[in-house]
Amino acid sequence: MRQPSNEPILWVLFSAGGVISALFIPALLFLNGLAFPMDWLPSPDHGRMVELLRYPVAKLLVFLICSLPLFHWAHRFRFTLYDGLQIKHLNEVIGVLCYGGAIGGTAAAGYLLWNLA
Amino acid sequence: MAETIRLEVARYRPEEETEPTFDAFEVPFRKDWVVLDALNYIKDKLDGTLSYRWSCRMGVCGSCGMMVNGEPKLTCATFLSSYRSGTVRVEPLQNFPVIRDLVIETTDFLRKLKSVKPWIVAQNGASSQQGEFLQTPDQLNAYKQYSMCINCLICYAACPVCGLDSHFVGPAAIALAQRYNLDSRDQGSDQRLDILSQHEGIWGCTFVGECTQACPKQVDPAGAIQRYKLTAATEWLKSLLPLGSAK
Amino acid sequence: MKTASTYTEFHPRWHRTRISTYWWMGRWAYLKFILRELSSVFVACFVVVTLLQLQALNRGPVQYAEFQRWLQKPSVIALNGISFLFVLFHAVTWFNLAPRALVVRIGGKRIPDIAIAAANYVAWLVLSAAIAWLMIV
Numbered sequence: 001m002r003q004p005s006n007e008p009i010l011w012v013l014f015s016a017g018g019v020i021s022a023l024f025i026p027a028l029l030f031l032n033g034l035a036f037p038m039d040w041l042p043s044p045d046h047g048r049m050v051e052l053l054r055y056p057v058a059k060l061l062v063f064l065i066c067s068l069p070l071f072h073w074a075h076r077f078r079f080t081l082y083d084g085l086q087i088k089h090l091n092e093v094i095g096v097l098c099y100g101g102a103i104g105g106t107a108a109a110g111y112l113l114w115n116l117a
Numbered sequence: 118m119a120e121t122i123r124l125e126v127a128r129y130r131p132e133e134e135t136e137p138t139f140d141a142f143e144v145p146f147r148k149d150w151v152v153l154d155a156l157n158y159i160k161d162k163l164d165g166t167l168s169y170r171w172s173c174r175m176g177v178c179g180s181c182g183m184m185v186n187g188e189p190k191l192t193c194a195t196f197l198s199s200y201r202s203g204t205v206r207v208e209p210l211q212n213f214p215v216i217r218d219l220v221i222e223t224t225d226f227l228r229k230l231k232s233v234k235p236w237i238v239a240q241n242g243a244s245s246q247q248g249e250f251l252q253t254p255d256q257l258n259a260y261k262q263y264s265m266c267i268n269c270l271i272c273y274a275a276c277p278v279c280g281l282d283s284h285f286v287g288p289a290a291i292a293l294a295q296r297y298n299l300d301s302r303d304q305g306s307d308q309r310l311d312i313l314s315q316h317e318g319i320w321g322c323t324f325v326g327e328c329t330q331a332c333p334k335q336v337d338p339a340g341a342i343q344r345y346k347l348t349a350a351t352e353w354l355k356s357l358l359p360l361g362s363a364k
Numbered sequence: 365m366k367t368a369s370t371y372t373e374f375h376p377r378w379h380r381t382r383i384s385t386y387w388w389m390g391r392w393a394y395l396k397f398i399l400r401e402l403s404s405v406f407v408a409c410f411v412v413v414t415l416l417q418l419q420a421l422n423r424g425p426v427q428y429a430e431f432q433r434w435l436q437k438p439s440v441i442a443l444n445g446i447s448f449l450f451v452l453f454h455a456v457t458w459f460n461l462a463p464r465a466l467v468v469r470i471g472g473k474r475i476p477d478i479a480i481a482a483a484n485y486v487a488w489l490v491l492s493a494a495i496a497w498l499m500i501v
Contacts, residue, residue, distance in 0.1 A: 007320035008353035011346055021407045022455040022484075027492035029410050029451055031499055032417065033444030037435040044499050046425040052498060053421070062418075066411050073408035079323050080401045083281050084388055105411060112418040131376030187390070214378035222378055255472025277394060280383045324461065325397045343465035 010075055010099070017072025024065050050116065059113045066109035067102075074098035120146040122197055124155055126167065127208040129215050137215065139206075140164065144197075152192040152205060153181055156219075169219035176333060179269030183219055184208040189274035191333050212273055212280035226270060229286045232312050233294035238305025250302040263296035263341055265334040272328035272338050278321050285321035286313060288328035288338030295341040298348075314349045322346070400457050406450035409443070459484040 036043030044052070052058055078098045081087060087094070121143040129137040142163050144155040153171055160167045171181040174193045181192040186206050197205065213221035272288035273279045279287050294313060298306045313319045322342045329339040371377065388394040420431035434440060462484055463477035 005315055005320070008314065008350045011320065012350050012354065015350075017407075018454075018458050021451070022458040023488050023491050024495070025407060025410050025451050026448070026455050026488075027495045028414075029444065029448050031496060033410075033413065033435065034441070034448060037432065037441060037444075041500055043432065046421065046428040048499075049421055049428070062414075066414055066418075069407045070411050073404040073411075076323075076401050076404035077408075080398065080404075083278060083323065084398060084401075086281060086383070086385060105408075105415065108415050109411075109418065112415065112422055115422050116418065129379050131379070135377075135379075137379060211381070214380045216375075216378055253472070258472070258474075259469065277383075277387055280387070323397075323401070325394070326461075327391075327393055327397075330393065337464070340464040340467075343461075344467055347465050 010071075013068065013071035014075035015072075017068035017070070017075075020065055021069040021072055024061075025069065028065070053113070053116055059116075063109050063113050067106040070102035070105040071099070074102040122146040122155070122200070123204040124152075124159065125204050125206045126156070126159065126219070128167075128218050129209075131217060141204075146197060146201070148198055150197045152183075152185055152190070152195045152197060152207060155197060155205070156192065156207070167219075168217045177267060179267035182210050182269040182271045182274065184211055184274065189271040189331050191269060191271070194333060210270055210274040212276070213270070221270075223270065225283070226268075226273065226287065226290070229290045230268070230293065233286065233290050233309055234305055234312075235290075235293045235297060237297065237300065237303050238308060239302070240304050252301055256301040259301070260296045260299035263292045263299070263336055263338075266292055266296070266336045266338075267334055269333065271331050271333060272336075275327040275331035277325060277327070278323060282317060282321045284317040286318050288322075288332075288342065289336075291319055291322075291345055292336050292338040292341040295345055298345075310349060310352060313345065314353070319345055319349065400453065403450040403454040403457075406447040407454060409447050410451065413444070455488065459488065 031041070035041045053062065075098070078094050081094050082091065122145075124142045124144050125139045126142060127137050128140050142155075142159050144158050144163075147154070151174075153174055156167065156169055156171075160169075169181070169183070171193065172178040173180070176191055176194045179191075182189060183192050184190075184207070185192065185195050186200065189210060192207070207219065209215045209219045209221050213223065213226075216222050266289055268289060270289065272292075276285075276288055278285050291313065294309045297303045298309060319342055322339075324339060324343060326339045329337045332338060384390075388398045417431060420428045435444075459481055463480035466480055468475045468480070
């Protein structure tokens with residue numbers, strides 16, 4: 001008899017987040033965080049960014065890039081605190097803060113992208 | 118004057134002391150000696166009260182696992198010559214209770230191993246009267262690597278989660294579960310999934326990977342666990358879909 | 365220390381070593397593992413910065429220009445620089461470990477790990493190039 005456990009869904013989210021983070025974030029972070037601010041490459045202005053994000057596909061992609069990596073962080077960070085600092089007695093608190101944070105970030109991303117007409 | 122090498126061996130005498138101590142021994146250094154030879158020399162000639170496990174002395178029984186200079190090793194497969202320049206520190210395998218000296222308590226592991234049903238769960242009604250199971254070499258290769266496990270528990274000593282979390286089933290048990298899950302003759306995947314997909318059955322694993330590094334038989338338990346996580350997650354996703362295959 | 369030992373119901377008390385809070389400093393492999401796990405913090409950092417970017421976009425060109433100026437502050441550049449290194453570390457360790465979980469057997473033979481890893485790296489390069497092209501051209 002299967003005892004219901006949250007772990008499978010959390011692991012799936014962690015894995016998906018890991019894949020998205022690995023595939024997309026290095027390039028985006030390099031461009032937005034280093035290349036554009038340091039003028040190594042010409043940076044897109046407000047108009048160009050809004051134009052790019054007008055496409056539903058782009059909006060969906062950015063939404064996934066904002067949401068899934070947060071769940072990846074939540075899962076990994078929760079285990080790191082659990083194992084690294086051995087604070088098992090705070091397990092529920094850590095869970096709520098981590099996954100709650102991920103849900104909050106997801107909601108924020110959804111709201112911001114929805115409003116970007 | 119023959120060459121010697123210094124061994125610092127952990128001792129724990131529960132009827133005399135509450136904490137482990139170390140005894141130092143000067144043991145003859147021979148190029149072809151392993152740490153187990155040194156321990157046998159100590160027991161024969163220097164201190165007969167030293168307690169430790171060993172059997173085959175050739176790396177197939179899994180009895181002689183101990184910490185050598187902080188790393189879990191089979192003492193029958195670890196040469197003294199690797200440690201020529203310093204002392205050899207021998208301690209009982211990490212993450213297990215110590216009964217005495219270098220002897221550890223393994224009942225917890227045996228319980229976890231049994232819980233994953235490490236045997237062929239045959240089809241209903243199958244019996245030996247119907248003839249033997251047939252298996253191609255490719256079907257054998259699907260699980261062969263995981264069948265090489267000798268239950269030496271070195272992976273449990275290498276894995277930090279095994280020490281931190283007593284509910285974690287552990288690398289060897291999961292690798293052995295996989296050995297049977299992937300065996301074409303076995304029908305027990307679902308039963309094992311029930312046990313292992315509970316919290317910390319397999320989910321305690323954070324893929325540190327030290328178990329695979331330490332394994333003396335190249336079983337790759339870390340790989341077995343990650344594959345199993347994928348299987349368990351896929352099964353869970355499938356159970357969400359109303360495909361009429363409800364259990 | 366020699367004191368009378370305590371007995372449980374059936375045997376002398378076994379000795380259980382308490383794991384130190386600093387167990388992860390005991391071995392280089394453990395430390396590398398913890399650093400790999402902490403790379404997820406910098407992944408989350410990137411998402412937070414991206415959310416701020418989306419918020420600035422929502423507010424209009426003036427606010428967005430101000431956000432772009434904020435990105436040029438030395439402290440922010442430093443944070444993003446360190447984040448980039450950790451995110452790179454995450455990507456490399458992720459792609460190198462992926463073949464251990466994704467075992468694909470075709471015709472009874474297992475696809476070699478290096479092929480799976482290579483496929484991941486190729487996808488990474490293609491997607492990164494596409495993103496760069498979209499944002500620059």
